[in-house]
Amino acid sequence: MTTATPIMSPDEERFIAFEGLVQWAHDVVEQSNRISNALDQKRNLYSPRVGRVDPVESRKRLYAIHSACYHFVTAAYKLLECRDRAVEYGLCSEVDFSDIDRFSKADIRDLRDMREHTVEYFQGKGHSPTRWMIVTPEYKADASTLAGSISASSRAIRCGTRSPACTEMDIA
Numbered sequence: 001m002t003t004a005t006p007i008m009s010p011d012e013e014r015f016i017a018f019e020g021l022v023q024w025a026h027d028v029v030e031q032s033n034r035i036s037n038a039l040d041q042k043r044n045l046y047s048p049r050v051g052r053v054d055p056v057e058s059r060k061r062l063y064a065i066h067s068a069c070y071h072f073v074t075a076a077y078k079l080l081e082c083r084d085r086a087v088e089y090g091l092c093s094e095v096d097f098s099d100i101d102r103f104s105k106a107d108i109r110d111l112r113d114m115r116e117h118t119v120e121y122f123q124g125k126g127h128s129p130t131r132w133m134i135v136t137p138e139y140k141a142d143a144s145t146l147a148g149s150i151s152a153s154s155r156a157i158r159c160g161t162r163s164p165a166c167t168e169m170d171i172a
Contacts, residue, residue, distance in 0.1 A: 014089040020082035021092070028079050031072035038064040066144065073112045080105045114143035 008016070042061040045053050083100065086092050114121060114132065121132045121143070133142050 014091065017082060017085040017089050018091050021079070021086045024075055024079035024082050027075040028072065031068055031075050034068035035065065035072055038068050070112075070115045073108060073115060076103070077105070077108045077112050080108065111143060118144055 006013075038061060042058070042065060045058055045061060080100065080103075083092075083097060084105075110128075114126065114128075117126055120126045121129060126132055131143075133140070
């Protein structure tokens, strides 16, 4: 059995831990903004003047939302990972991480993993297929879904099976 040999000094590791924390904190904010902007673009797609939504443009905007959500959950997990490492090195001892700590690292990782393995879940081969779909009295959604409010959730009940009767605005 070989012993792991560090590739950098403890000071370099501290620096990398801090830089990672800053990098991923910044990216969480950026991805949050991307989600917000993509949702705004999706909401503003319908034009009463035209009377309809271009289905191709609608689909592109839906993809932008899904991509931003995937990148957000990846950044959030990396943020927590780097935060833990920075704290191990005694960095940021005065920083209040309570807003971040409200979220379970395990849940964030789980969501990241589910989104990363969407195809496997669709094929019934995902790690936890019974947890892929969430059904409550208010909504029905899978791990790839984004529902922003109770009203969006109520549309998700109707559209959760992606029935042809639902418009792209309803699904988003």
